[in-house]
Amino acid sequence: MKILAGFVLAFAIGVVCRLTDVPLPAPPVLIGAALVVAMSTGYVLVDRLVARRAASHRDLCGGPTGEQA
Structure with a gap:
């Protein structure tokens, strides 16, 4: 799905630029x-x-608060 969205976006940018x-x-x-x-x-x-x-x-990730588990 991401690749299809990328192609659509690239095509749209090309059309607008043209x-x-x-x-x-x-x-x-x-x-x-x-x-x-x-x-x-x-x-x-x-x-x-x-x-x-x-x-x-x-286990070393502090998460949003910064505190380790």
Whole structure:
């Protein structure tokens, strides 16, 4: 769902930039576009990897009050 929302948002930004003649906030060459795709893919993959791991230092977290358990 996040990826679909990202594509919709990117498309909307492109349309608004085109209609208002604002330069696109993206690199104009293929290698720059590939870099953006690679960075986005890496971000999504690491986000999924980290979300599956158990928190190993949860007992050290103070929470909203700052007090440890």
